[in-house]
Amino acid sequence: MKFEELNISPEILSRIRDSGFRELTHIQEKCMREILEGRDVVGQAETGSGKTLAFTLPILDKIRLDGGLQTLVLTPTRELCIQVTEVFQEFGKKLGVKTISVYGGVGIEPQIRNLRNAHVVVGTPGRTLDHISRKTIDLKNVRFLVLDETDKMLDMGFIDDVEKIIRHVPRDRQTLMFSATVSDDVQRIARKHLRNPLFVRTKPLVDEGKLKQVYYDIYKQHDKFSLLVHLLKKHNSGLSIVFCGTRKETDVVVKNLRRQGVNALAIHGGMGQDKRLKSLDALKKQKIDVLVATDVAARGLDIKNVTHVYNYDVPKTPKDYIHRIGRTARAGEKGVAVTLLTERDHDNFRRVQSDEKLRIELAEYPKFKRIPFFRERSKASNRRTNGFDKHRRR
Numbered sequence: 001m002k003f004e005e006l007n008i009s010p011e012i013l014s015r016i017r018d019s020g021f022r023e024l025t026h027i028q029e030k031c032m033r034e035i036l037e038g039r040d041v042v043g044q045a046e047t048g049s050g051k052t053l054a055f056t057l058p059i060l061d062k063i064r065l066d067g068g069l070q071t072l073v074l075t076p077t078r079e080l081c082i083q084v085t086e087v088f089q090e091f092g093k094k095l096g097v098k099t100i101s102v103y104g105g106v107g108i109e110p111q112i113r114n115l116r117n118a119h120v121v122v123g124t125p126g127r128t129l130d131h132i133s134r135k136t137i138d139l140k141n142v143r144f145l146v147l148d149e150t151d152k153m154l155d156m157g158f159i160d161d162v163e164k165i166i167r168h169v170p171r172d173r174q175t176l177m178f179s180a181t182v183s184d185d186v187q188r189i190a191r192k193h194l195r196n197p198l199f200v201r202t203k204p205l206v207d208e209g210k211l212k213q214v215y216y217d218i219y220k221q222h223d224k225f226s227l228l229v230h231l232l233k234k235h236n237s238g239l240s241i242v243f244c245g246t247r248k249e250t251d252v253v254v255k256n257l258r259r260q261g262v263n264a265l266a267i268h269g270g271m272g273q274d275k276r277l278k279s280l281d282a283l284k285k286q287k288i289d290v291l292v293a294t295d296v297a298a299r300g301l302d303i304k305n306v307t308h309v310y311n312y313d314v315p316k317t318p319k320d321y322i323h324r325i326g327r328t329a330r331a332g333e334k335g336v337a338v339t340l341l342t343e344r345d346h347d348n349f350r351r352v353q354s355d356e357k358l359r360i361e362l363a364e365y366p367k368f369k370r371i372p373f374f375r376e377r378s379k380a381s382n383r384r385t386n387g388f389d390k391h392r393r394r
Contacts, residue, residue: 066097071120242310317352
């Protein structure tokens with residue numbers, strides 16, 4: 001189906017053509033016409049499926065420039081908030097639609113000033129609720145409410161904040177929910193806040209026939225990083241994502257990778273906003289070879305050309321594992337998911353393998369060079385060792 005078959009404005013169609021889009025993706029074809037007709041929708045769709053355009057374009061088509069703030073989009077993370085804002089801005093600029101993002105970790109005063117003239121606000125639940133309590137955001141004219149990555153907002157414990165925000169939005173509105181999974185809790189929220197919604201499920205983006213899943217059973221804990229470097233340098237085409245369990249581990253792994261000449265950047269929730277934006281920009285412009293990330297920070301980001309996913313720390317559940325490996329083997333391309341398993345990871349790995357649909361094969365243990373893994377020491381000794389202790393290795 002082509003975009004020209006939809007009843008949307010010529011200005012939006014022109015911008016779509018300029019962006020190189022010709023045909024609708026599966027999720028867009030399933031729900032855009034219904035969204036344009038005003039129906040509430042629950043869409044089960046993965047990142048990269050085109051779901052953001054599926055709700056952005058119909059909303060932009062209906063915005064009235066003299067109507068004040070008419071759209072509120074809630075996202076679980078700052079990174080996704082920025083990404084969705086950029087899509088609204090890209091397609092709404094020539095229409096005169098002003099979109100702003102509101103999220104924590106940055107000053108609130110510029111947001112307060114920008115809110116006065118906004119037509120669309122994309123926000124994280126915490127900062128949006130903060131603006132509501134300060135009375136710096138007026139939601140009385142909101143006609144469109146979007147809950148993006150609803151399952152992740154549930155996982156992160158934001159649902160109480162979301163419920164509080166919804167109480168401030170007019171009941172006579174169109175509500176759209178998008179989620180990678182539609183659990184019982186997601187369905188409960190839909191039944192409570194949506195009116196006769198259309199439920200849409202899309203085809204999986206990952207081609208399981210082209211996804212190879214392997215794990216390495218590592219004998220010694222401190223060999224883990226050495227094996228990672230060996231594999232990254234052996235398979236250095238395209239982008240690799242390395243998942244770590246904590247923010248601290250993410251930072252330490254990135255610093256050690258750089259010491260080994262690997263072009264890597266980190267992204268996690270504890271980073272300052274400038275560094276996060278730098279990482280996102282480098283990612284978008286394909287200036288890096290390896291992204292080291294936590295699950296939360298990477299969730300919702302549309303990351304292209306990922307050939308390998310490495311579980312440096314094993315996820316705790318099959319669901320988290322599936323979210324991670326779903327970053328590769330997309331759009332007909334081959335991909336590899338690698339899990340680095342040490343003795344401390346066995347319990348988590350058994351939980352992951354409890355999903356009988358997963359087929360993770362034991363890989364042959366390769367020969368590789370042992371290299372030092374530097375860990376940060378206490379602040380008191382930073383001056384003597386430049387912040388690292390080469391004798392403490394994993």
